[in-house]
Amino acid sequence: MSKTYKYVFFDLDHTLWDFDANAEAVLRDLYVLHDLAGVGIVSEDSFIRDFFETNAGLWAQYNVGQIDKFFLRNQRFRLIFEAAGAIMNLVSDEYLKEFNKQFLHNCPRQTRLMDGTIEVLEALHAKYPMHIITNGFEEVQSHKMECSKIAKYFDRVITSEKAGFKKPFAGIFNYAMKWTGANAAESIMIGDNLDADIKGARDYGMDQVFFNPDGNLHSEEVTYEIRNLRELLEIL
Numbered sequence: 001m002s003k004t005y006k007y008v009f010f011d012l013d014h015t016l017w018d019f020d021a022n023a024e025a026v027l028r029d030l031y032v033l034h035d036l037a038g039v040g041i042v043s044e045d046s047f048i049r050d051f052f053e054t055n056a057g058l059w060a061q062y063n064v065g066q067i068d069k070f071f072l073r074n075q076r077f078r079l080i081f082e083a084a085g086a087i088m089n090l091v092s093d094e095y096l097k098e099f100n101k102q103f104l105h106n107c108p109r110q111t112r113l114m115d116g117t118i119e120v121l122e123a124l125h126a127k128y129p130m131h132i133i134t135n136g137f138e139e140v141q142s143h144k145m146e147c148s149k150i151a152k153y154f155d156r157v158i159t160s161e162k163a164g165f166k167k168p169f170a171g172i173f174n175y176a177m178k179w180t181g182a183n184a185a186e187s188i189m190i191g192d193n194l195d196a197d198i199k200g201a202r203d204y205g206m207d208q209v210f211f212n213p214d215g216n217l218h219s220e221e222v223t224y225e226i227r228n229l230r231e232l233l234e235i236l
């Protein structure tokens with residue numbers, strides 16, 4: 001048992017809400033529904049891999065302001081279809097638009113959570129005021145939290161859209177402190193993204209828990225590192 005904290009901040013995607021499992025389930029449905037084999041994407045598995053690779057690259061660009069929400073939302077599946085080897089003259093704008101629309105509607109309504117999420121939130125909820133700080137979009141994050149039944153554990157959901165700044169920039173943490181009445185010195189940030197969550201919080205003067213379920217190697221200095229959310233119960 002070490003330092004005592006008064007305020008707990010969580011990232012949402014890939015930390016509590018299992019983005020990968022939820023996105024994969026929706027993409028497998030859409031693969032069949034939209035006959036992706038018929039436009040030349042012959043392997044469902046490689047389509048899924050291409051989605052994650054392209055999507056992660058776009059989000060990394062979005063987080064540092066190289067592309068905007070409009071580009072991310074509207075060009076994502078064109079780039080993914082290209083990467084997956086689709087015959088692009090069989091893929092109309094309308095078709096991509098519909099595919100994108102269904103993905104954006106269905107994905108946030110999926111309910112898979114990271115291992116231990118409910119157990120840990122239930123325990124911590126009794127001890128701390130808890131809040132979310134997310135770079136995800138305002139209109140989808142609420143669906144994710146409501147549908148997966150974790151909304152009730154959190155007092156405030158700070159999105160980058162509301163704050164006008166994204167993690168890792170100080171502006172979003174400033175906004176979070178003001179809105180929640182917390183202060184950096186007594187707060188801890190839990191997240192899976194070394195740049196956005198961990199370096200962001202560290203530079204702001206907050207302690208951090210790096211949630212690293214795959215045990216990826218890195219050389220950042222972090223306050224705590226965990227591979228399973230249940231380890232939080234030993235820290236907090």
Ligand SMILES: [Mg+2]
Nearest residue numbers: 011013014192
């Ligand atoms: Mg995350």
